[in-house]
Amino acid sequence: MTSPRAFAAYFSAVVLISIALRAPLSVFLKRLIVVLPFVLFIAASAPFAAREAGESARPFLGGSLLVTDRGIEAFANAALKGALGVCALTALSLSTPFHEMLAGLRWFKVPAILVSLSAFSYRYMFVLVDEASRMKRARDSRGWRGRWVWQSGVVGNMIGSLLLRSLERSERVYSAMLSRGYDGSLPMAELPAPRLTDFIVAVVFFSAIMSARLFLT
Amino acid sequence: MSHYSAIEISNLDYKYPDGTQALHGVSLKVAENETVGLLGHNGAGKSTLILHLNGIIIGGDVRVFGTPVTKKSIRQVRQRVGLIFQNPDDQLFCPTVFDDVAFGARQLGLSEKEVIERVRHSVSEVGLDESILKKNVFHLSFGQKKLVSIATVTAMDARVLVFDEPTAGLDPRARKKIINLLRSLGRTQIIASHDLDMLSQLCDRVILLSGGSIAAEGKTSDILNDIPLLERSNVL
Numbered sequence: 001m002t003s004p005r006a007f008a009a010y011f012s013a014v015v016l017i018s019i020a021l022r023a024p025l026s027v028f029l030k031r032l033i034v035v036l037p038f039v040l041f042i043a044a045s046a047p048f049a050a051r052e053a054g055e056s057a058r059p060f061l062g063g064s065l066l067v068t069d070r071g072i073e074a075f076a077n078a079a080l081k082g083a084l085g086v087c088a089l090t091a092l093s094l095s096t097p098f099h100e101m102l103a104g105l106r107w108f109k110v111p112a113i114l115v116s117l118s119a120f121s122y123r124y125m126f127v128l129v130d131e132a133s134r135m136k137r138a139r140d141s142r143g144w145r146g147r148w149v150w151q152s153g154v155v156g157n158m159i160g161s162l163l164l165r166s167l168e169r170s171e172r173v174y175s176a177m178l179s180r181g182y183d184g185s186l187p188m189a190e191l192p193a194p195r196l197t198d199f200i201v202a203v204v205f206f207s208a209i210m211s212a213r214l215f216l217t
Numbered sequence: 218m219s220h221y222s223a224i225e226i227s228n229l230d231y232k233y234p235d236g237t238q239a240l241h242g243v244s245l246k247v248a249e250n251e252t253v254g255l256l257g258h259n260g261a262g263k264s265t266l267i268l269h270l271n272g273i274i275i276g277g278d279v280r281v282f283g284t285p286v287t288k289k290s291i292r293q294v295r296q297r298v299g300l301i302f303q304n305p306d307d308q309l310f311c312p313t314v315f316d317d318v319a320f321g322a323r324q325l326g327l328s329e330k331e332v333i334e335r336v337r338h339s340v341s342e343v344g345l346d347e348s349i350l351k352k353n354v355f356h357l358s359f360g361q362k363k364l365v366s367i368a369t370v371t372a373m374d375a376r377v378l379v380f381d382e383p384t385a386g387l388d389p390r391a392r393k394k395i396i397n398l399l400r401s402l403g404r405t406q407i408i409a410s411h412d413l414d415m416l417s418q419l420c421d422r423v424i425l426l427s428g429g430s431i432a433a434e435g436k437t438s439d440i441l442n443d444i445p446l447l448e449r450s451n452v453l
């Protein structure tokens with residue numbers, strides 16, 4: 001279990017980076033709102049987790065469920081970790097262009113296939129979203145009114161045709177890759193050589209986080 | 218090399234796995250530095266034919282500068298023949314413009330210094346500013362994507378450029394720009410298109426495909442002015 005003091009240290013690290021980036025708070029809040037429901041949903045079962053013999057518990061919702069202090073702590077722990085992760089990733093994405101992030105992943109020896117996969121996902125995510133919004137526009141312009149379950153077939157069909165179109169596109173992309181000599185490796189730009197300040201920032205930051213991890217338990 | 222045709226195909230048949238006969242007895246020659254138009258109705262087999270030119274589909278007797286296209290010769294063939302696909306979102310698959318233009322050159326195993334040099338040269342050859350190299354492909358206009366697509370192939374130093382509908386979807390200005398660019402690029406060019414006006418501006422010769430076979434071939438003006446022929450071949 002991570003201590004409140006350690007959490008405070010981690011969060012202040014993220015806050016410091018965000019201030020250095022001059023990142024607006026609203027960006028962080030927006031992403032948190034998107035992700036937190038999932039985190040809370042997953043963490044929601046923690047307070048009701050099995051209780052050890054003799055451990056005190058409080059009745060919840062009229063006594064049908066029992067909640068332990070340890071369970072509540074686990075819940076807070078998971079929720080805070082989720083929020084921290086989202087904030088840290090947001091700070092990373094604001095500070096680092098995606099292709100540099102990929103180069104960084106390769107530097108960390110992440111398997112090439114995973115790096116390629118991320119590169120393609122990033123490249124085609126926008127194309128896919130565009131395609132979906134074009135389909136939606138075409139659907140709406142023919143007078144579609146989204147009405148509950150009995151019209152969900154339409155949405156299912158759209159998702160299906162989006163999938164088929166994507167499969168076909170992937171074939172065409174693959175042809176384009178082959179025709180330029182693709183043989184399984186996807187070479188990309190190298191990282192620019194790190195400067196002295198990069199090293200200093202990395203060392204200071206890493207030691208701060210590690211100290212929080214080791215001493216603030 | 219000059220005594221070989223850039224492209225030579227004899228009696229090529231191709232049937233898709235679902236049984237559709239896409240090409241039937243196609244024979245043609247394209248001389249080095251010639252610009253040839255490939256005209257035909259939708260589904261006439263233009264795209265299938267193009268895919269044979271650098272071994273995306275292997276089969277039949279297809280020769281590039283005298284070398285038969287086989288699994289063994291594929292690397293060499295793909296360096297010599299560059300395909301520029303119709304939809305630039307298929308052609309451009311890397312995170313940045315630089316990586317995309319560099320892709321083919323890197324596959325050739327060139328040093329990073331040579332790669333950078335080629336990328337710069339290709340991008341300026343198609344008339345784009347170097348500042349575009351850092352951009353995300355998604356943020357380019359359609360016309361810019363088309364130009365970058367061409368640069369991805371010229372960066373491999375391809376000697377035969379094969380275009381699938383190079384002017385489709387462009388506004389008149391961007392279309393004019395592409396036409397002028399193709400004219401200035403030189404090399405051997407094969408242009409598959411329905412844009413009769415563009416073909417008449419660029420091509421020395423036109424090959425007319427209909428239903429998977431060659432219906433006619435000849436001087437551009439002869440073919441494009443033969444209205445009954447174009448009607449018979451379902452082009453007009």
